[in-house]
Amino acid sequence: MTNELQKKVERAVRLLQSVARGYDGEIEVAYSGGKDSDVILELARMSGIKYRAIYHNTTIDPPGTIAHVREVGGYKSCVPKDRSSNSSSRWGCQTDSNASAVAI
Numbered sequence: 001m002t003n004e005l006q007k008k009v010e011r012a013v014r015l016l017q018s019v020a021r022g023y024d025g026e027i028e029v030a031y032s033g034g035k036d037s038d039v040i041l042e043l044a045r046m047s048g049i050k051y052r053a054i055y056h057n058t059t060i061d062p063p064g065t066i067a068h069v070r071e072v073g074g075y076k077s078c079v080p081k082d083r084s085s086n087s088s089s090r091w092g093c094q095t096d097s098n099a100s101a102v103a104i
Helices: 003-020 035-047 063-072
Strands: 027-031 051-056 076-080 091-094 101-103
Touching: 003 027, 003 035, 027 035, 035 051
Parallel strands: 027 051
Antiparallel strands: 051 101, 076 091, 076 101
């Protein structure tokens, strides 16, 4: 890693740590399954913060992306508890292969 890149990594890690200091729980990180998202996850891991990554399956994601998200591991599918309602307060995480969002 070049010196310039190392400085950028250290700056990103410090930024994540400073954001996390303002919260008691986990920081939610948007995760698309792409290369940029993998970098953000690695920076979050390096920073030592409590976080969870959220992946939203748009139904147009290629099978390879979905497989990669599963490889990253430790996810639960998030689906509406009451499928007749769109209220975000009625969401819960469970195993459901048809879910549109997963916390990894």
